[in-house]
Amino acid sequence: MLSKNKHSIDMLNGPIFRKLLLLAVPITLASVLQQLFNTADIAVAGRYLSTQAMAAAGCNVPVIGLFINLLSGLALGANVFIAKGIALRQRGRVHAGVQTTMTIALLLSLLVMIIGLVAARSILELIATPADVMDEAIIYLRFYLLGLPFLTLYNFGSAVLRADGDSLRPLYALVAANLVNIVLDLVFTIGLGWDIGGIALATTLANGVNAAIVLYDLIHEAGYLHFNWSVPCFNRECIAEIVCIGGPASLQGVVFCFSNIVLQGAINSFGSDAAAGVAAALTFEFVAYFVVNGFTQAAVTFTSQNYAAHLFPRCRRIFRHSLLASMLLTALVSLSFISQRDLLLGFFHPTEAAMGYALIRLFAATLPECLTATYEIPGACLRGMGISLLPALETFFGSCLLRVAYVFLIFPSLPDFVYLSALYPVTWVVTGTLVMSTYFLTRRHLEKKPNQL
Secondary structure: OOOOOOOOOOOOOOOOHHHHHHHHHHHHHHHHHHHHHHHHHHHHHHHHOOHHHHHHHHHHHHHHHHHHHHHHHHHHHHHHHHHHHHHOOOHHHHHHHHHHHHHHHHHHHHHHHHHHHHHHHHHHHHOOOOHHHHHHHHHHHHHHHHOHHHHHHHHHHHHHHHOOOOOHHHHHHHHHHHHHHHHHHHHHHHHOOOOHHHHHHHHHHHHHHHHHHHHHHHHOOOOOOOOOOOOOOOOHHHHHHHHHHHHHHHHHHHHHHHHHHHHHHHHHOOOHHHHHHHHHHHHHHHHHHHHHHHHHHHHHHHHHHHHHOOOHHHHHHHHHHHHHHHHHHHHHHHHHHHHOHHHHHHOOOOOHHHHHHHHHHHHHHHOOHHHHHHHHHHHHHHHHOOOOHHHHHHHHHHHHHHHHHHHHHHOOOOOOHHHHHHHHHHHHHHHHHHHHHHHHHHHHHHHHOOOOO
16 A cells, blocks of 8 residues: 555455445445435425426436446546556556546536537437426436536546545535435425426535535545646546546446436336336335445455456455345345335325336336346456456447347337336346356456556
């Protein structure tokens, strides 16, 4: 390690599982808190505005996910670059990585924000957003996009901190931001009588709180993670790592969201009750997935440092611990949601028809959510060892191409909501088989010929 402080984790020595938990659990909680932004928006819209307002926020979930995944995938490349520098004790590499990461985050987020603002209506029309919620959906999306630079700076800044094992300070930032979001949601809707635009504005301002706290942490860092706004940097090696590792990860996230957008269009064909019901169920589906995602991000960082240090037996143990823990904990979370489904879904105040759609989605997709670990964890370990394109392509085939083919080739002649929902676990099994096979087939080769860093 370059230095030790109360926030960092020594990933190269000592027990693995406990340290994985120390990094993965705060990441999971942070993801849950980030999801609470959308949950609070959907819940407030459903209780204090209308089912149409709730559907308007829900229809935007996959669209917003597309923009976020486009940028946060690139942050993964920055995380790998900085984690390797920490493992190799290369202070200059780490500092250049921090400066380059935050500079790119700002520039790219502004570009994507502008594109999204211009194309908002076209995107929502593309996914067949119901006519009775279109205007509100456009307002919500545009207000949300205004906060995209804040969200991106938070995600990239968190990637920097997590490269050194610090997942607590990003979590604290989200706790504060969620409190701001919930309070402003209620003030803008109940207190001021604003519509869906007020809810989206509350989220934008809360994301600003997110970004401000993480930037404050980086600017006031005394060590190698210190960030200085007045010294923009474009380190070629860091950019190359962001493109080579983060690029495929970003592509995977984008095509994954694209398939979800296509599926959202099929869901929207059942009407606003289906859109509202799925929006409520997605909240719990995402929370279950966030357990897998927490271990995925921890596995990338741990593998990056240990592979850079040529500690290959530890890399294998990281894979095993991450896979087993993520599958077990995700299954427990999913089962807890199923057991309390009436109480939890009732929080969103859905209509009887929307509740029916929500229950189908819970049993078809939330219950088997642990299957996502079979491709996320081996894919994360491969990226930590410098292989990013292959798992991205396999995920594209299993979780995007097959879903899109189903929607366009089979769904028109068999428009059944149950079959549409069951498509998720089927594609997870296919994708998991592909990526898991690739991991085992390439691991031995990678250990014999480690990357020259």
